[in-house]
Amino acid sequence: MFSAMIDPTAGPATAAKATALAARKPDLRGSRVGLLANVKRNAEQFLDEVGALLRQEHGVAEVVRRKKMSITDPVPREILDELVAECDVVVVGVGDCGSCSASAVADGLALEAAGVPAAVVCTDAFKVSADAMAALQGSPGYHYVRTAHPVAPLSQPELRERAVAALPEIVATLTTGHPRVAM
Numbered sequence: 001m002f003s004a005m006i007d008p009t010a011g012p013a014t015a016a017k018a019t020a021l022a023a024r025k026p027d028l029r030g031s032r033v034g035l036l037a038n039v040k041r042n043a044e045q046f047l048d049e050v051g052a053l054l055r056q057e058h059g060v061a062e063v064v065r066r067k068k069m070s071i072t073d074p075v076p077r078e079i080l081d082e083l084v085a086e087c088d089v090v091v092v093g094v095g096d097c098g099s100c101s102a103s104a105v106a107d108g109l110a111l112e113a114a115g116v117p118a119a120v121v122c123t124d125a126f127k128v129s130a131d132a133m134a135a136l137q138g139s140p141g142y143h144y145v146r147t148a149h150p151v152a153p154l155s156q157p158e159l160r161e162r163a164v165a166a167l168p169e170i171v172a173t174l175t176t177g178h179p180r181v182a183m
Contacts, residue, residue: 029059034087049163071100095122102133125149
């Protein structure tokens with residue numbers, strides 16, 4: 001049973017402490033990149049395309065894939081601990097609905113708090129949910145990568161095209177080119 005309901009659009013009841021962003025390196029060469037997918041249709045496939053592009057174009061040494069089985073709950077502690085131990089940076093996604101966009105932002109902030117740079121990918125239709133979660137977590141203006149909505153019905157070539165389009169912003173978010181506020 002729920003002990004309390006949280007409305008991410010209402011703002012925090014008490015001021016949450018802002019999450020400090022993890023330190024970033026100038027590039028991703030030789031990095032171990034985590035891909036944290038949710039169970040939304042095409043989330044894993046989109047992130048696999050991103051991982052392949054990062055290896056081909058940015059010299060990433062290893063891709064570590066993890067999947068959380070809930071679109072609404074935070075990343076389970078054991079998966080978070082594995083990503084922190086095994087990865088230099090993590091790409092989280094895909095926020096393709098209100099609940100999963102909010103959850104993806106919360107997961108990105110959890111990774112940042114643990115010292116791992118994160119690039120969260122959400123579709124543009126759920127900007128309000130993602131922004132509300134960032135504010136609720138004490139980090140209004142938290143930058144995440146937006147892609148066109150929806151991702152779920154895309155074909156493999158369309159997923160590849162989306163990944164190619166998102167890649168420069170993902171790389172900038174994970175490196176010292178990191179945008180500090182939402183665009």
